[in-house]
Amino acid sequence: MQRSRREFLVLGGTGVAALGGLAALLGACASSRSGSSFPVAPGLAFRQPDVLTSVNGTLAVTLRAAPTMVPHGSGTRYALTYNGTTPGPTLRVRPGDRLVVTLENGLDAETNLHTHGLHVSPSGDADNIFATVAPGASRTYTYDIPSTHRSGLFWYHPHAHGTVAPQVAGGLAGAIIVEDAIDELPEMVASVERVIVLSDPPIGSGPGTMSVSPMTQMQGRQGPVVLVNGMSQPIVPARAGSRERWRLVNASAARYYRLALDGHALHVLATDGGRLVAPTEVSEILVAPGERVEFAVLPSKAGNYSLRALRYDRGRPGMGGGMGGAISTGELTLATVTVAGSASEAVLPVRLAADDSASAAAPSATRTVTLGMGMGGGGGMGGGMGFTIDGRSFDPARTDIELPLGHVEEWTLVNASTMDHPFHLHVWSFRVVGAPASVGWKDTVNVPAGGAVTIRIPFTEIPGRTVYHCHILDHEDLGMMGVIDVTS
Ligand SMILES: [Cu+2]
Numbered sequence: 001m002q003r004s005r006r007e008f009l010v011l012g013g014t015g016v017a018a019l020g021g022l023a024a025l026l027g028a029c030a031s032s033r034s035g036s037s038f039p040v041a042p043g044l045a046f047r048q049p050d051v052l053t054s055v056n057g058t059l060a061v062t063l064r065a066a067p068t069m070v071p072h073g074s075g076t077r078y079a080l081t082y083n084g085t086t087p088g089p090t091l092r093v094r095p096g097d098r099l100v101v102t103l104e105n106g107l108d109a110e111t112n113l114h115t116h117g118l119h120v121s122p123s124g125d126a127d128n129i130f131a132t133v134a135p136g137a138s139r140t141y142t143y144d145i146p147s148t149h150r151s152g153l154f155w156y157h158p159h160a161h162g163t164v165a166p167q168v169a170g171g172l173a174g175a176i177i178v179e180d181a182i183d184e185l186p187e188m189v190a191s192v193e194r195v196i197v198l199s200d201p202p203i204g205s206g207p208g209t210m211s212v213s214p215m216t217q218m219q220g221r222q223g224p225v226v227l228v229n230g231m232s233q234p235i236v237p238a239r240a241g242s243r244e245r246w247r248l249v250n251a252s253a254a255r256y257y258r259l260a261l262d263g264h265a266l267h268v269l270a271t272d273g274g275r276l277v278a279p280t281e282v283s284e285i286l287v288a289p290g291e292r293v294e295f296a297v298l299p300s301k302a303g304n305y306s307l308r309a310l311r312y313d314r315g316r317p318g319m320g321g322g323m324g325g326a327i328s329t330g331e332l333t334l335a336t337v338t339v340a341g342s343a344s345e346a347v348l349p350v351r352l353a354a355d356d357s358a359s360a361a362a363p364s365a366t367r368t369v370t371l372g373m374g375m376g377g378g379g380g381m382g383g384g385m386g387f388t389i390d391g392r393s394f395d396p397a398r399t400d401i402e403l404p405l406g407h408v409e410e411w412t413l414v415n416a417s418t419m420d421h422p423f424h425l426h427v428w429s430f431r432v433v434g435a436p437a438s439v440g441w442k443d444t445v446n447v448p449a450g451g452a453v454t455i456r457i458p459f460t461e462i463p464g465r466t467v468y469h470c471h472i473l474d475h476e477d478l479g480m481m482g483v484i485d486v487t488s
Contacts, residue, residue, distance in 0.1 A: 042073075046234040046335065048195050049174060050089040054097045063088060063113070065158070065172055066106030067207065070230070078209050079171040079201060080107065086171030086230050087197040087251065091156070094179050096147035101156075104138040108207070111167060113141055114159035114426070115176060116290060117272055117443045119149055122427050122466035129159040129426070129467060130396055146461060150274035150429070150441060151180035153195075153247045153292045161394060161481070165253045165473035166210040169221055171201055171230075173251035182275065187349045191245035191296065192238070198287075198334070199251045200226045212474075219317045219327050219419075220254025220289075220472035226309065228335050235336050236307075241343025244297040245269070250287045253473040255329060256420070256446075258310040260284040261297060261337065267348055270294035273429030273441030275353040280438040284310060288422035290444040290471035298345040299337065307335040315419035315449035327419065357440075360431040360456040363410035365403065371447060371470060371480065373417040386479065387470070393479030394469075400482035405463045412454045415447040421480065422446045422471040423453070427464065428486075430457040444471055463488035 052061050068081040082088030093099050103113050110132040120127050120143045133139045154176040158167040175195050182188065200223035202209045212221045228234050238244055247270075250257055259266070260283060267279040272292050285293050299305075309332045316326055372388045386393060390400065403409060410433070413423050424444040432439055433454040447453045469481035 042233040044231060044234055046194070046228070046236045047231065048090070048229055049085065049087045049197065051092055052089050053092040054094060054099070057096065058098050058100065059091060059093050060100040061089070061091065062102045062104060064104040064106050065111055070171075072203065073232070076205075077201070077203050078206050080167055080210075081171055082174055086173070086201070087199070088156070088172070088174030090175040090177060090195050092177045092179060093145055095145055095149040095151070097145050099143040099145060100140060101143075102138055102140045103133055105133045105135055107167070108135050109163050109167075110134055110160050111158045111163070111172070112139070112160045113156055115143055115154060115156050116424070117152070117154035117292070117429070118143065118145065118176065118178075119427060119429065119462060120145060121462055122464040127427065127466070130465075132160045145178065148461070149178055151178045151182060152270050152272070152274045153177055153249060153294055155197075155249045155251065155292070157251065161396070162477050165217070165221060165477050168251065168473055169199075169201055169223065169253040170210050171199065173197060173199065173249075175247070175249055177247070182353060185349050187243065187347065188245070191243040193245045193247065194236070195229075196246055196248040197229055197251050198226065198248065198257055199223075199230070200255045215317070217474045217478065220474045222252070222255045222329070226255070226332055226334055233333055233335055235338055238297070238299045238337050238339050240300050240302060240339055240341040241346055242299060243346045243348065244299065245294070246297060247292070247294045248287065249292045250289050252289050254289055256289070256312045256314055257287045257334075258284055258312045259287060259307065259334075260310055261307050262305040263301070263303070264297050264299065264305060267296040267298065268293060268438045269296055269352060271438075271440045272443045276437070276440045277353055277355045278351055279348045280436075282438050285438075286312065286446065288420070288444065288446040288471065289473065290422055290424050291446075296348055297337070298348075299339040300343055300345045302339050302342055305337045305339065306333045307337060308332065309334055315417075317419060357431055359458045359460070360408060362408060363456055364407045366410045366412070367401070368412045368414055369423075369468070369482075370414045370416050371421045371423065373419065387475045389468070389480055389482040392482070394481040394483075396483065398483060399465065399485045401484040403459060403484075403486060405459055405486050405488045408456060408458045410454060410456050412452055413445070413447045414452045415449055418449050420446055420448050421475065423468065424471045425457065425468040425484075426466040427462055428457050428459050430455040459486045462486075
């Protein structure tokens with residue numbers, strides 16, 4: 001094992017550190033490495049991306065998207081990075097803050113920036129995914145985060161239609177954390193907080209690495225390795241009796257993670273759009289592309305425990321199963337948690353947040369949104385598989401759904417195809433009707449092959465025109481996206 005003993009002890013000691021101490025430690029980690037020294041060989045100690053935190057209500061950052069050779073195993077691989085690293089830096093802000101991001105495009109294709117899950121304006125220079133940034137150009141985005149914004153884990157990534165899958169799979173993604181007073185509860189402060197960005201990039205030495213076949217695009221691209229913050233199977237040192245608070249984002253273009261940790265329950269604290277009312281214990285969690293989950297792990301016995309992605313079958317790529325077999329992901333080890341000592345399980349807060357689910361009650365309108373795949377559709381490869389919503393391929397000039405600000409709507413998402421599709425709505429979070437207690441506010445929800453999911457969406461506070469789409473990003477690039485306009 002190559003990780004240094006000193007590093008193990010330093011990281012293992014954070015279980016008792018106050019938040020300030022943890023921040024200092026993170027800062028120390030950030031300053032002691034650059035993109036070119038990020039450890040990636042299997043078995044190294046878990047590391048987190050750099051953290052950039054707002055000061056006096058503002059966080060102003062520059063993110064340069066560019067191709068970079070990053071370490072991989074004993075060599076390097078071709079990746080797309082923000083400021084030289086993948087994942088990019090974690091941005092920490094608070095409700096009421098202003099986030100200013102200057103995006104510099106060092107790629108050879110157009111790009112832009114989407115703040116996935118943030119309840120901010122989709123217009124002008126905010127979360128406007130209709131505008132793009134040409135190669136060599138830059139654009140400054142300004143996001144005013146409402147003072148009423150829920151705290152939670154969000155993320156940023158490119159959203160230039162037609163290039164989203166290769167750019168995100170290539171490595172362009174980073175976490176956004178919105179903090180609030182709940183983060184200052186003693187049990188939260190005394191937790192070891194870990195941001196975990198999961199990805200499965202292509203492995204190669206040049207830009208050709210980012211190209212895939214039409215069949216792979218249809219299925220949704222999956223890379224040959226799964227990385228945890230850019231690292232292969234890191235070691236997570238934990239102390240018995242501590243509270244491990246893991247905040248995880250699935251930044252893969254198409255891969256699902258059915259997560260389980262050997263010997264431990266997962267205590268869900270939050271889903272995409274915000275905190276649960278109370279911690280809810282589960283044995284496994286399915287995290288579809290675009291989704292986030294925050295959960296506590298309460299180690300009590302010394303040992304090595306695997307964080308696993310269990311086998312998951314997300315359907316078949318063709319109509320009636322005629323085009324290839326099931327798209328399955330075999331079981332993988334993502335990381336190993338090494339627990340030192342022996343102690344009784346730590347306690348979690350009994351209550352995390354007020355129950356604000358009532359704002360999604362009493363819908364004023366209902367509609368059905370149908371996700372479809374079929375031969376000869378308008379989207380994507382000529383004469384190939386078409387990926388549609390309500391029978392139509394994406395057209396930025398067309399508005400598919402228009403409604404007034406202030407409405408609560410109930411949408412039944414119908415999957416008329418043979419593959420799962422994770423449905424994502426920009427700007428406005430929703431509740432899933434009939435969901436278990438482990439599911440709170442969401443902005444992305446998996447709609448199983450041949451199934452349906454009903455959601456309720458309060459379209460409050462922020463008007464504007466934006467999109468909803470499948471978060472298998474190849475499907476989005478192939479046209480499975482619609483335009484919504486919430487009018488004030
Ligand atoms: Cu899809």
